[in-house]
Amino acid sequence: MEKKCDKYSFEDINRYVDNELPQAIHTEIDRHCESCVPCYNLVASIRSIDSVFNDHIEQQAMEFDQNIIPDRVKEKLAVTPKTVFGNIFGNTLGLFGKNIYLKLSGITAILIIGLAMFNGTVIGPSGPSAIVNYVDTELPYVMIIETQKQKHTIIWFSEA
Amino acid sequence: MVNTIKISVVFLGIWLLFAQPAVANDQVLTHIKVIHASTSSNQIDANLKNISSELQSVFKYTSYRLLNEKSMSLKIDQKGQVDLPGKRTLTLVPLKIDSKGIQYQINIQKDKREIFQTNAKIRNNRSLTIGGPQFKEGVLIFNISGSVQ
Numbered sequence: 001m002e003k004k005c006d007k008y009s010f011e012d013i014n015r016y017v018d019n020e021l022p023q024a025i026h027t028e029i030d031r032h033c034e035s036c037v038p039c040y041n042l043v044a045s046i047r048s049i050d051s052v053f054n055d056h057i058e059q060q061a062m063e064f065d066q067n068i069i070p071d072r073v074k075e076k077l078a079v080t081p082k083t084v085f086g087n088i089f090g091n092t093l094g095l096f097g098k099n100i101y102l103k104l105s106g107i108t109a110i111l112i113i114g115l116a117m118f119n120g121t122v123i124g125p126s127g128p129s130a131i132v133n134y135v136d137t138e139l140p141y142v143m144i145i146e147t148q149k150q151k152h153t154i155i156w157f158s159e160a
Numbered sequence: 161m162v163n164t165i166k167i168s169v170v171f172l173g174i175w176l177l178f179a180q181p182a183v184a185n186d187q188v189l190t191h192i193k194v195i196h197a198s199t200s201s202n203q204i205d206a207n208l209k210n211i212s213s214e215l216q217s218v219f220k221y222t223s224y225r226l227l228n229e230k231s232m233s234l235k236i237d238q239k240g241q242v243d244l245p246g247k248r249t250l251t252l253v254p255l256k257i258d259s260k261g262i263q264y265q266i267n268i269q270k271d272k273r274e275i276f277q278t279n280a281k282i283r284n285n286r287s288l289t290i291g292g293p294q295f296k297e298g299v300l301i302f303n304i305s306g307s308v309q
Contacts, residue, residue: 129282129287130261130280130282130288131261131280133279133280133281135276136277136278137276137277152211153289154288154291155288159293
């Protein structure tokens with residue numbers, strides 16, 4: 001029975017095969033595999049599994065019979081860039097295709113959300129409602145406060 | 161060709177909706193609310209709901225009543241004045257308009273004596289609140305909002 005090597009985990013070897021390790025560790029495992037038979041075999045085994053899997057996928061793709069694709073799908077696949085552009089605008093802007101009411105309501109929703117965010121009603125105001133440049137008074141105390149929610153600026157003073 | 165025109169119209173519409181209004185006019189609509197805040201009751205005037213919720217987040221007052229309000233359309237450097245309770249007067253002058261808001265000079269007088277003055281930039285369509293003077297077991301609060309017409 002082949003002796004098992006504990007220097008590197010299965011995951012390390014897997015990542016080594018997939019070239020996902022840092023260069024220094026990759027080189028280290030490279031060197032280790034030259035002298036360690038179990039690790040060398042493990043690497044070979046993972047590579048062979050990868051190779052079988054890739055070959056199988058490739059073979060399946062090659063064997064795919066394009067004649068089974070319905071004409072309707074073929075037409076969709078064969079769209080020109082101009083048609084793609086038209087479709088994008090037709091679907092997003094909603095004015096250039098069918099289901100015009102659905103698409104118009106989509107535009108309206110986008111605009112309302114955009115405007116609401118623009119006005120700070122959805123995400124809240126981005127800054128204070130006012131910027132106080134200076135306050136001049138002989139009164140005993142003055143406070144400048146900004147509320148947390150609406151960032152409303154308040155100047156508070158006492159006459160006492 | 162027709163589609164191009166439609167696309168252009170849609171984009172123009174979106175741009176007009178989102179574009180910041182250019183500061184083309186020097187006319188400033190200024191609205192002042194004179195509010196009495198106290199702890200004597202829980203009454204909040206209906207048209208003070210927005211501002212009272214903000215004030216309640218920082219002050220102890222439970223009652224907010226609108227004593228007076230005034231709208232003024234002022235030009236740059238034009239003085240606007242509001243009479244306040246307790247022989248007080250609020251004077252404000254819009255000094256400058258830019259894309260970020262309206263800069264005001266705001267003064268409060270009591271018995272014809274200057275007791276408070278400030279210079280502040282109020283963001284367009286938002287407001288600044290000044291408060292604190294004692295009045296009838298409560299305090300006076302002045303909410304000043306400005307918008308470019």
